[in-house]
Amino acid sequence: MAEQQDRRAIAAGGIGSVLEWYDFAVYAFLAPVLAAHFFPTGDQATSLIAAFGVFAGGYLMRPIGAVILGHIGDRISRRAALMVAVNLMAVSTGAIALLPTYATIGIAAPIALTILRLLQGLSVGGEYTGAVVLLGEAAPARHRALFCSVALASGFVGILIASGATTLVVDALSDQAFSDWGWRLLYAPAPLLGVVGYVLRRRLAEVDMHTRSALLPIVATVREHDRALLRIAGIASASAIGNYMVFIYGPTFLTNTVGLPRSTALAATTAGNAALIVTVIGSAWVADRIGRRPMILSGAIGLLVLSYPLFMLLASGMAGLAVVGLLAFAVLIGTISGCFAAVMLELFPHAVRYTGTSVAYGLTFGIVGGTTPLVAISLIDATGNSMSPVFYLMAAAAICVVTVLLTPETRNRPFDVPSTQENTGSRTATKRAAKSAIGG
Template sequence: MATDSETLPAEGKGQNETLVIAASSLGTVFEWYDFYLYGLLASAISMHFFAGVNETTGFILALMAFAAGFAIRPFGALVFGRVGDIVGRKNTFLVTMAIMGLSTFAVGFLPSYDTIGIAAPIILMLLRLLQGLAIGGEYGGAAVYIAEHAPPGKRGFYTSFIQTTAMIGLILASTFVVSLRLFMDADSFNAWGWRLPFIFSIVLLSIALWIRLQLEESPVFQRMKQAGATSKAPLKEAFGEWRNLKIVLIALFGAVAGQAVIGFAAHLYPLFYLEKIAKVDGATSNFLVATALLIIIPSFVFFGWLSDRIGRKPIMMTACVIAVFTYFPLYKALVAAANPAMAAAVEHAPVQVVADPRECSFQFDPIGKNSFDRTSCDIVKAYLARGGINYANIDAAPGTVATVRIGEESHTAPDPAKLKGEAKAQAIAAFQEEVHAGLSRAGYPAAADPAAVDKGRVIAILCVFGLLATMVYGPLAALLVELFPARIRYTSLSLPYHIGNGWIGGFMPTIGFAMVAATGNIYQGLWYAVVIAAITAVVGIFFLPETYKRDIEA
């Protein structure tokens, strides 16, 4: 617990607190800008770096490249958390910023798959891993740095400003991407315009480094170092002693895991959902998400401030419980608002796939060797998956040729066992045209009608998602700082935070869309967020201690 600071000398805090908040927060904004570009440009990245596979697989692989940066974050937390507890807070997050910014800048000049083949996605993945490694040390450093400057009773308020940085970074990146899409034709943007936000990041890196260089070391760390009270083995002390490891596990499953999925369900998952499921064009999707996030940013500070008065735990657990019961109806309302024609078609002319389940493959091919034309079921599902069509599965007798039902219509797929070569290709093309015509007659749109998108309703729904995220995220930094002793604080809080946000939350878009591809149900991926939020609510309510009145130097 945060009760081991009695060995520290009682010096005053010599640095302006406004500068601490502004410098730490602004620097982190730029890092999140870099990080979110991958998610915002997943379609372009899929096109340029994963061109050797089918479209559905390419998009999932692009999301996996995005998720790879999250996967490595806990290792960055271990590396840089240890450095931060031994060497200091300030120098550690200067190093993480430099690594992250340079790896992002390099993507802007990385040759595509068509130019250097398989080396392109490999290098992209390596750069993404470097970026994730760096951000693994960033959040913990910034959160600890601000909290250790905050006066008693204001830690939630002070650290809430850094909680806004992820949203501001996403808005900054979204604004840049939307502006390019508005002022460039689609061909130019897809060919080279998507690289500009990555190249521009070098400017932001220079500004962020200059800002961070104005800071001094944390006063808590300075006093620990003067007193010889810093940990010599923070990893062993944090994770090798049950009294500390127990708190790490409670922090992960009783706070961070729920925060992670609720956070991603508020910004990145809706963005992918609008584009790939509701079929809203990219520029509009980015605009709607960015507008909603801009509206809810002040609520981060509000809930941070409120947590200083009523506690961190009741606010965060309330958000988790609400999320469990509202995500399915809210996402259905989101589709209805963004693409009412699709929602109406799903309701009045549902699509069903009647097939032998043993002939149905999972619509994911990471090495690009499966064309999904070996069975009639694969032919059907590959076409529907590419179109983002919601469908239900009905098991048929062994050997049955797959059939698509669209409302009252039925369309039987060609049997590839009876066809070869050009005849097979022609039969598949004819079947796809037939299904396309049937979907059109049933009212399924190829894309959302821009005039029919109810932007007000979409933004309102996105704001609800955002408010839940601010409830659980606004008080989080203060909670994590207060849970752990100062000598191992950087290490202890960084690992659960980055396991939660790197693994549990970071893989939400990838796992969610893989679940959609596997089942055909466009809402199936929401179960991932709902189950994790429910686990956090249970663990948090029963095991997470309240921390808001703790003295982190007592």
């Protein structure tokens, strides 16, 4: 019975991440096409900046979604929050496939696209972290990082599917056909994935919610767990910027800046994402044995030292070297990301775990990660140097290294789980649990 519930938790946690990351990757891959259809300014760089500005706007909604869905997850049920998230994501994503362009309805087109992106960002605010909470609380302690890594690996599966599907459609259609209507085909799977996610999550067992904070979850999180929030932000910065600069903005960089064919850029990114999936799972497996800090620290130092030469490979204009660079980036970013989810959970007690992880992750990936493509394009446009974005990534890696050195190992620290016998609802008990979780 326990094994069956574990399988259900893994499937339910993974499907939402597949949908979430599929959508965000498709938007990034289609940015040049969407820029032409929804933001026709007459200047490619300006249109692209506008398109990625809307991309960033979706991420800026993550903190709001984190507060709303976190409240539902910590006060009502984990299952309810996850069902709301997957439904909202499926509907808003599917609607983009039917959206008229600027040529048809004028200024209403970019406004409608922006609204749908904001709704997607709202749902994402509690989607990935909710899946992580679900998986982490269902996991045996000795396999917590491995279970949590399923949510992220599923996300990379979503990117992999998006990359592969985009490559397939690009190869199957002429450039004109793809630009005119073919891009809409890539949004068609979203409603189906949403239905699958809803069915899987509806069948999940409810989690006992007796352990509640006396304060609102967001208030308790900010007042009592500020150090945990800062630690997560510091560690996540390298993963966020690295991920979105290399694997989300990467195809646009390889196509528009470097000059590789779109199909080649997408194929290279697909290979990198496949390597990310393997590295994330492998890193989590090792972290369950030797600890979280050694894995994150090694990946962050690697990014700090190797980002510049690896970015030179991407900018070389040679497809083979670009693949090598992407594979190396996959190993470094995956080493950090594989066990980071477990660290997030282990820094918060059960009473505010959904809200705490969602707000910390949402703020970092919303403000830092979601704006990364926009920052990268703006840096290149302002400096005329295609290598300028790499310094942004190196700065994030340095911050990650310092943060990890100041963060205690969390692998063997107390991890409270739902129980009908415990009641840590008071502010004092919540604070005591938090201090235990983060080392005082």
